[in-house]
Amino acid sequence: MTDLFSKFDPLIETREQLLSTGLTDPFGLVMEEVVSPTVAICSGRKTILLGTYNYMGMTFDPEVIAAGKKALDEFGSGTTGSRVLNGTYVGHKAVEDALKDFYAMDHAMVFSTGYQANLGIISTLAGKDDYIILDIDSHASIYDGCALGNAQIVPFRHNDVDALEKRLKRLPPEAGKLVVLEGVYSMLGDIAPLKEMVAISKAHGAMVLVDEAHSMGFIGDNGRGVAEAQGVIDDIDFIIGTFSKSVGTVGGFCVSNHPKFEILRLVCRPYVFTASLPPSVVATAATSIRKLMHGKAKRDHLWQNSKKLHAGLKALGFKLGTETPQSAIIAVILPDLERGAAMWEALLHEGLYVNLARPPATPGNMTLLRCSLCAEHSSEQVNEILGMFEAAGRRTGVIG
Incomplete structure (x- = not known):
């Protein structure tokens, strides 16, 4: 009989080799207490968090927490139903209204996770005879x-504009086409040339979907993402996002101006056949989104943090994923998984948590230490972080 687990044997062997050296499991870290958006207690010690995607630091905002507690008291712990059955409460409409106001768009549809938002919208829009043209590094x-x-x-x-155009030219002109892009790519933290790509897509009769999960709240004058920053938000058909990053809770969404958009509520399987988000979650999300509409000071500080950390790591001799800071993600490229894991543990020993990202999840089979900055990181904390990277880098031989 075939062992259905046998296909995982190479990964099992790699994991066992790493852990056999006494390494802490980099994918099994437990946070015993979360003190703030930037600090937690891990393995009994105070640890600066630099790998949480909590870009705008909304997880401990007093108004956000109060809204969640109020909804929990008034509506209970969950809906126990789909949005098309008993799972639409006033809070679900309120968070969709907040999204429409945030993006200045006509329609908003909320999913139980960001993963489900992409899964649902993409699978519903593009079927068997349609074409999806997507960046090879897509999520x-x-x-x-x-x-x-x-x-x-x-x-x-x-991110190759010419390659996108060549692919579009080869497709049947009459076929349904959906171009899927991301504003910020989560592994290296680089941004897409949306201005050029959207124009090319439209010229070839394609609809455009942009995932702004890692840019919402932070990039753009109003925090609407890379599409806003590059002046093409009105030319994009669908924007996908998540509540689990800048918004500070959990859930996903799609916003659009398409006049037929609302029919998706009846035909999108990951929306129809999943229980809706708990009332406390949508209350925190709606409150957070409306606060992010006035988050310019936080956005400015986060950009300062990003520039400071990027410049500091570069000066120390680390190889980074981008030449200049393009987002709140800064990726440190390591030579291989063994040294990446050693560097990750050395940083944890210093009191710093980052993400260890490994192949095949990473582009070009790279091993990365992925840093996600937060608007609540102080300038002094960024200095501390740089000191921790220097100490860990020298101890592991990653820098000289």
Whole structure:
């Protein structure tokens, strides 16, 4: 009998080799207490958090927490139903209204996770005879949405405008086409050339979907993402986002101005066949989103943090994923998984948590230490972080 686990044997062996050296499991860290958006207690010691995607630091905002507690008292712990049955409360409409106001768009549809937002919208829009043209470095949820809808998948080289145009030119003019892009790519923290890509997509009769999960709240004058920053937000058909990053809770969404958008509520399987978000979650999300509309000071400080950390790591001799800071994500490229894991543990020993990202999740089979800055990190904490990177880098031989 075939062992269905046998396909995982190489990964099992790699993991066992790493842990056999006494290394702390980098994918099994337990946070015993979360003190603030930037500090937690891990393994009994105070640890600065630099790998949480809590970009705008909203998780401990007093008004956000109060809204969640109030909804928990008034509506209970969950809806126990789908949005198309008993699972739409006033809070679900309120968070969709907040999203429409935030993006200045006509329609907003909330999902139980950001993963489900991509899974649902992509698989529903593009079917068997349609084409999805996507950046090869797209998130797993985007690829899974393509697979669920059974569309024809046409990948192109990462952030390559000419490659996108060549792919579009080869497709039948009459076919349904959806170009899927991301504002910020989560592994290296680099941004997409949306201005050029959207123009090319429209010229070839394609609809455009942009995932702004890692830019919402932070990038753009109003925090609407890379599409806003590059002046093309009105030319994009669908924007996907998540509540689990800048908004500080959990959930996903799609906003759009398409006049037929509302029919998706009846035909999108990951929306129809999933219980809706708990009332306390949508209350925290709605409150957070409305506060992010007035978050310019936080956005400015986060950019300062990003520039300072990027410049400091570069000066220490670390190899980074981008030449200049493009987002709140700064990726440190390591030579291999062994030294990446050693560096990750050395940083944890210093009192710093970052993400260890490994192949095949990373582009080009790179091993990365991914840093996610927060608007609540103080300038002094960024100095501390740089000192921790220097100490860990020298101890592990990653820098000289």
